[in-house]
Amino acid sequence: MTTIPFDNSYVRLPDRFFVRRAPTPVAGPRLIRLNRALAANLGMDPDWLAGPAGVGMLAGNSVPEGAEPIATAYAGHQFGNFVPQLGDGRAVLLGEVVDRDGCRCDIQLKGAGPTPFSRRGDGRAALGPVLREYLVSEAMAALGIPTTRALAAVATGELVVRETRLPGAVLARVAASHIRVGTFQYFAARGDAEAVRTLADHVLARHYPEASFAEHPYGALLDGVVARQADLVAAWLLVGFVHGVMNTDNMSVAGETIDYGPCAFLDTYDPRTSFSSIDAHGRYAYGQQPGIALWNLTRLAEALLPLLAEDEEAAVAAAEAALAGFGPRFEKAYHDGLAHKLGLSADRDGTVALADDLLARMAKNQADFTLTFRRLCDAA
Template sequence: MEENHTIGWRMQNSYVALPEVFYAKTEPEPSPSPELIVLNYPLAAALGLNASELEKKQGIDELAGNSLPEGAEPISQAYAGHQFGHFTMLGDGRAVLLGEHIMPGGKRVDIQLKGSGRTPFSRGGDGRAALGPMLREFIISEAIHALGIPTTRSLAVVATGEPVYREETLEGAVLTRIAASHLRVGTFQYAAARNVVEDLQALADYAIKRHYPEVKEAQHPYVALFEKVVERQAELIAQWQLVGFIHGVMNTDNMTISGETIDYGPCAFMDSYDPATVFSSIDRQGRYAYGNQPGIGEWNLARLAEAMLPLFDDEIETAIQIAEGKLSSFRELYHEHWLQGMRRKLGLFAEEPQDAELVEELLAVMKNQGADYTNTFRALTLDDWSGMPIRETNVFKEWLAKWEARRARQTETKEESAELMRVSNPSIIPRNHRVEEALEAAVERGDFTVMDRLMNVLAKPYSYTEEQAEYTTPSVSNVPYRTYCGT
């Protein structure tokens, strides 16, 4: 293991031990005049890196791909994916995995440069990324992390000093992404599509060693691996739903084996509660709408099961039965995580049979009244309904009485209930118009103060501070919000 005693990188690359069909050796393309735009100081500290050294020329060159950390073995990864339901062979078209950094506690994380130029898997694109979308991923991924949801993270954004050409000329940038790994459902689909069982088995063994070593001793390790991924994804998607997060592009290449949220392209947070909410400009059929996310998660896991069938049993019929049996647990697991989360959001400790009905009634009222999702739970938490017209409707008053009666039946005090709600309901989310405001100031005017303020309040979403109040207001625009696959 090589160690850079100035910045602190401790790099390896275990992925290259896999068969070479899973990757291509790829050097990042140099940037003409890299400039550090934003650095994630808390994350740098957690990684055991010296932030002050990362800010210097050597650090910036490494974050831009102009030079490599000691011990790095840069590659681009191969994978496949169902994109909006259509299967395609893919790979990192504009990202390079430098390798894995070993954190102070021994945890292994991927270090990936996103927007670092063309790779052997590029399909006609320039392999570059624009500054706006990279800053957007930085903001949203760190907000998701602060909300307590598993996610890839963003260490830095570096401007490359060269333009990228899309519908217009934009400033180029590279994002340094940190991940538990970049193993995807689509990686297994890629192996299955090649129809070499030994390669598929090698990938599964690697996934077990990297993420779920406890299943190695199971009677059927590959079945146990699949069960673990189902469990992680059920919990993850429940967490998305609980905060009103809409991923926007739940293709199978954007579902991780580790259970982390990955790819922050057309994602956004819901304002008014409506299960049909879609923000992505390319999701014209609403495939990835908010209310569809659990079902799409299950669909994606079915594709993983199909890819892993040869590992479940030599007899195809038996393998299918095993896969169907294990996949069938997803809905129950998801509902359990979601309902438990909703109980916490409503300050409920114990379980009662009618809790699901109580939650569904609230959501129905919110939908019919066009109530803001986050702010309704915030108002319930604070018992402050200023600016919330839903409070004056008879149907909500009836629900409120049921909820108060439900809370009165538990042994915990009202104060304990309120505290549970405070730690379960974010006071603040990255409101879409606030994110756009920060990006416009940064990209168009070079003013990063707007983004800095936003990041500061998003860092503690459960703190209910006075400075957060101005960030809780939904957009007043009547124009539907649209996001684009810029990342």
């Protein structure tokens, strides 16, 4: 059997961070798509993964040597309402590998069966959402936008019951990590200051090692997450991407786009566009995404308060200073990107006003977002 070079770190954290749970086997695994280039970069043999043993592993029918499958614990604000326990209800984290670029990556099976966090769900995924996440996450990667990646999509040979019976599938997902704002909230809500510190130290070492050497490492950690999220949301807006469910459990502290549930790219440019049938009030509409990102980051700052300073007033001041950096960072990234799309210098007087005027005219005339910029290229 081909070995996968697992090098697991999250499973070394205290037991209350996760539950050990192997994936549930499926009846008839069949490979739909394998991301061969990604597999090779992860140190995996694409030919083996495409064979019977590899497909069985990708479907959850076998646990490879070195894997230590777990379901992770987290909480989250869902449409503004706090849920103290969510967790991986249909995903199993097999383990971590270090890719050829030296980056640590999680290998997770989404749709791998029930876990203690399933909340009476079946733990499975339908084929349609699996294919959507595969396509959209790989499109985002090709556009240069930080994102989780799709390693493989595997049909299960079973049906899942939603509004109707649908073919089931498993997505093998790759991420810098699956640690979310909601992971910090989970422990903060329980008053578990030791776990918050342990998690922060893990995130510092894994995602923000340079912040470990700062005078105030946890403040530097918050600064780092704020900066990455500001850049990420600016990148979303620049390609017309709408994340339909920006709950705090769907915000990665690594700064990657994660959890492609309801989502889409704009056709007609309208900042009010949303892509979730349950988002009746447009909380996560295209134009609301920067504000929601800051709202989510504020929840992270609240969880980190005990680490920012011993004095509560000083901790709040440190959190507010970090959060204040979001707006300027986002505006610069967004307007620099708009200038680039227009082929203009971001520092040139009038560029921002020109770009804003164009967007206003696009909204008024119901212009297609992507095609407008493509046709400007043709005209030029």
